[in-house]
Amino acid sequence: MPKLYTGAEIVFKCLEEQKVEHIFGYPGGAVLPIYDELKNHSSIKHILVRHEQGAGHAAEGYARSSGKPGVVLVTSGPGATNVVTALTDAYMDSVPLVCISGQVPTHLIGTDAFQECDTTGITRPCTKHNWLVKDINELPRIMHEAFEVATTGRPGPVLVDIPKDIQFAKAKYVSAKKEKKLEIKNKNRFNQKDIDQLIELMNKAKKPIFYTGGGVVNSGPKASELLRELVLLTGFPITSTLQGLGSYPGDDNQFLGMLGMHGTYEANNAMHDCDLLINIGARFDDRITGKIDEFSPKSKKVHIDIDPSSINKIIKVDLAIVGDVTDVIKSTTKTLKKKNFNLQKSNKQQISKWWQQIQKWRTKESLNFINSDKIIKPQHAVQRLYELTKHQDTFITTEVGQHQMWAAQHYKFNKPNRWMTSGGLGTMGYGLPAAVGVQIAHPKKLVVDIAGEASILMTMQEISTAVQYNLPIKIFILNNQYMGMVRQWQELLHEKNYSESYSEALPDFVKLAEAYGCVGIRAENPDELDEKIQEMIDIDRPVIFDCHVDQAENCFPMIPSGKPHNQMLLGPKDQEENKITGKGKALV
Amino acid sequence: MVKSKSAYSIPSKLGKLETHIIVVWVDNEASVLSRVVGLFSGRGYNIESLAVAEVDQKENLSRITIVTTGTPQVIEQIVLQLKKLVPVHKVGNFKREDKNVIFKEMALFKVVGNSTKIKKALNACKKYNPVILDQTNKSAVIQITALRREIDKMAKNLKSLGLISVSRTGAVAMTRGAEIFN
Numbered sequence: 049m050p051k052l053y054t055g056a057e058i059v060f061k062c063l064e065e066q067k068v069e070h071i072f073g074y075p076g077g078a079v080l081p082i083y084d085e086l087k088n089h090s091s092i093k094h095i096l097v098r099h100e101q102g103a104g105h106a107a108e109g110y111a112r113s114s115g116k117p118g119v120v121l122v123t124s125g126p127g128a129t130n131v132v133t134a135l136t137d138a139y140m141d142s143v144p145l146v147c148i149s150g151q152v153p154t155h156l157i158g159t160d161a162f163q164e165c166d167t168t169g170i171t172r173p174c175t176k177h178n179w180l181v182k183d184i185n186e187l188p189r190i191m192h193e194a195f196e197v198a199t200t201g202r203p204g205p206v207l208v209d210i211p212k213d214i215q216f217a218k219a220k221y222v223s224a225k226k227e228k229k230l231e232i233k234n235k236n237r238f239n240q241k242d243i244d245q246l247i248e249l250m251n252k253a254k255k256p257i258f259y260t261g262g263g264v265v266n267s268g269p270k271a272s273e274l275l276r277e278l279v280l281l282t283g284f285p286i287t288s289t290l291q292g293l294g295s296y297p298g299d300d301n302q303f304l305g306m307l308g309m310h311g312t313y314e315a316n317n318a319m320h321d322c323d324l325l326i327n328i329g330a331r332f333d334d335r336i337t338g339k340i341d342e343f344s345p346k347s348k349k350v351h352i353d354i355d356p357s358s359i360n361k362i363i364k365v366d367l368a369i370v371g372d373v374t375d376v377i378k379s380t381t382k383t384l385k386k387k388n389f390n391l392q393k394s395n396k397q398q399i400s401k402w403w404q405q406i407q408k409w410r411t412k413e414s415l416n417f418i419n420s421d422k423i424i425k426p427q428h429a430v431q432r433l434y435e436l437t438k439h440q441d442t443f444i445t446t447e448v449g450q451h452q453m454w455a456a457q458h459y460k461f462n463k464p465n466r467w468m469t470s471g472g473l474g475t476m477g478y479g480l481p482a483a484v485g486v487q488i489a490h491p492k493k494l495v496v497d498i499a500g501e502a503s504i505l506m507t508m509q510e511i512s513t514a515v516q517y518n519l520p521i522k523i524f525i526l527n528n529q530y531m532g533m534v535r536q537w538q539e540l541l542h543e544k545n546y547s548e549s550y551s552e553a554l555p556d557f558v559k560l561a562e563a564y565g566c567v568g569i570r571a572e573n574p575d576e577l578d579e580k581i582q583e584m585i586d587i588d589r590p591v592i593f594d595c596h597v598d599q600a601e602n603c604f605p606m607i608p609s610g611k612p613h614n615q616m617l618l619g620p621k622d623q624e625e626n627k628i629t630g631k632g633k634a635l636v
Numbered sequence: 637m638v639k640s641k642s643a644y645s646i647p648s649k650l651g652k653l654e655t656h657i658i659v660v661w662v663d664n665e666a667s668v669l670s671r672v673v674g675l676f677s678g679r680g681y682n683i684e685s686l687a688v689a690e691v692d693q694k695e696n697l698s699r700i701t702i703v704t705t706g707t708p709q710v711i712e713q714i715v716l717q718l719k720k721l722v723p724v725h726k727v728g729n730f731k732r733e734d735k736n737v738i739f740k741e742m743a744l745f746k747v748v749g750n751s752t753k754i755k756k757a758l759n760a761c762k763k764y765n766p767v768i769l770d771q772t773n774k775s776a777v778i779q780i781t782a783l784r785r786e787i788d789k790m791a792k793n794l795k796s797l798g799l800i801s802v803s804r805t806g807a808v809a810m811t812r813g814a815e816i817f818n
Contacts, residue, residue, distance in 0.1 A: 172670065341648050
């Protein structure tokens with residue numbers, strides 16, 4: 049007779065088999081048997097958060113920075129509903145999460161029992177797949193499948209809902225190796241013909257550009273290495289989406305900076321004027337494309353993506369290559385070297401005019417801002433933070449808003465997995481819990497959350513988690529007392545009617561830091577900034593850094609709404625001439 | 637150019653709408669239908685009709701037939717999105733005009749009236765394989781199988797002959813000839 053295990057034991061046996069080391073969670077009635085079992089599994093450390101949303105974002109930060117799936121454990125009802133934002137965020141940004149939720153006992157499902165909700169119903173649209181475990185014998189298979197679905201193909205969140213009686217019930221354990229494998233839904237579907245076609249397009253191109261995204265990061269560190277080789281080999285310019293930052297060195301000359309709504313002038317103009325656009329692991333998001341009808345009108349478009357449904361969803365492409373970025377780039381480089389060993393030279397001649405044009409755009413220096421010696425400019429603060437942290441391996445998370453865009457523009461990333469930000473869903477409050485997760489995955493590294501004072505208040509409670517586990521995360525708040533991006537839109541589009549975007553009462557962040565048991569630092573003028581940032585870096589405890597910045601600063605350059613890439617607003621002066629008026633307000 | 641005050645782009649012109657029949661083979665498990673239907677409602681796709689039933693008890697397979705309208709781009713997205721769902725095995729996609737595919741819907745008509753009227757009603761249905769499922773001296777339930785527009789037409793025409801209730805299924809589809817869809 050084989051040994052029987054309880055549902056709770058099976059959960060942990062699966063986690064052990066999947067080599068899970070950390071889970072982020074919050075206990076509650078319907079998940080207590082699993083919490084009870086925790087003590088018997090020393091290889092798995094539980095991180096107690098202060099709110100389930102925090103657990104989800106922490107797991108996201110953990111996953112994005114380590115490449116391993118993040119695991120979340122929550123209770124039924126409010127525990128599950130609180131994690132929905134984080135699941136949706138992970139779904140939009142393709143982050144592998146496995147969320148285990150408790151559920152009321154099977155016989156009470158559907159009776160509006162205490163802390164009951166239709167968890168699988170609620171999370172169906174925000175997970176790759178979810179399961180309600182109704183039979184204990186199904187549990188091992190479902191747990192293994194959950195990890196497989198979360199991590200294969202285009203990664204994403206999954207949820208396993210386990211009723212309390214199932215956690216107590218007993219069954220045999222079946223190892224993942226013995227389980228019948230799922231039909232792999234996302235596999236490489238490209239062949240050599242596709243690669244040859246791509247190389248032919250590359251050979252012909254006079255104005256090519258690589259447009260890379262989060263898919264390169266998700267494909268693993270090898271993909272970034274291969275991308276560097278390919279870019280160097282071809283001599284083509286490269287731009288990246290918000291999520292792709294770090295997969296190509298930010299300080300390299302072939303890198304044009306981020307593209308899109310707050311991308312650089314050279315990146316967006318190059319996208320507009322190019323004759324060959326090679327999209328690697330990006331999804332033509334509406335923050336990237338601007339006006340669809342006028343998006344890169346003269347180019348042949350190639351799209352490399354592991355998710356077939358990403359192709360032709362927004363932009364019709366001429367060549368679709370469905371596959372893992374690593375494999376596609378590997379074959380491309382291999383073929384390129386074999387067949388066109390001369391390409392390097394000839395191609396660089398062919399595209400030299402293109403580079404001259406790009407240099408012209410570069411002279412606009414679109415990321416410039418007017419600095420001040422009286423007040424800290426937020427861009428300056430990010431630049432100083434970069435200068436003072438660039439010599440060490442630093443991980444940056446952000447909240448959502450102006451500070452996020454300034455971080456993306458002015459902090460230069462040289463490696464993948466160092467940049468964690470909520471791009472698709474745009475979740476304010478993402479950065480602090482994400483920093484907790486990143487620090488758990490990388491205990492010795494410097495982790496900074498570049499934050500806004502409005503965002504940080506949404507998940508402030510997680511600083512308590514950081515204190516509990518001695519996680520020396522740095523919360524670098526660019527405090528302008530406004531919801532800055534909202535204020536900016538109101539200034540540009542709504543006649544400076546700053547409706548509800550000013551926070552009339554803000555906490556004293558230094559005292560707040562002390563109340564939580566961490567360190568508070570305030571910087572109010574540019575002279576003291578460097579010294580204070582250095583102080584922050586040197587402290588081996590969690591720090592809240594309250595950086596008072598110019599309240600009126602706007603984030604430029606930007607593509608105004610409804611405009612194509614070649615009609616950017618460059619700065620305060622440019623803006624007067626191109627005032628945006630007319631209909632469309634209703635669309636927001 | 638229309639100027640915008642929005643953070644989002646203005647919708648561009650819609651392409652030509654086409655009607656397609658999408659056939660989906662799925663694991664017959666709890667909530668599989670809501671996954672499929674939820675995909676349609678969540679992404680704003682249209683469902684004109686829907687038919688679902690288990691077709692293979694041993695393999696535990698159900699076959700879902702969905703009639704939908706959309707631009708070619710939307711139809712392509714529907715198929716690709718459906719294929720991503722874990723319990724989905726395969727997805728067939730046919731244009732309604734496709735001559736190689738048979739589509740059928742079934743309808744039940746309840747007609748109330750004297751025997752002459754019922755006779756007339758039955759006669760009107762002659763082309764669509766009418767079957768009388770129930771008959772009393774003042775009523776009849778007639779079953780027909782036909783295309784959607786034919787049933788629409790019959791439902792209209794029978795009004796004057798005492799039609800008081802209509803119940804109908806979604807379309808089911810099958811390819812002609814010896815081939816099956818793979």
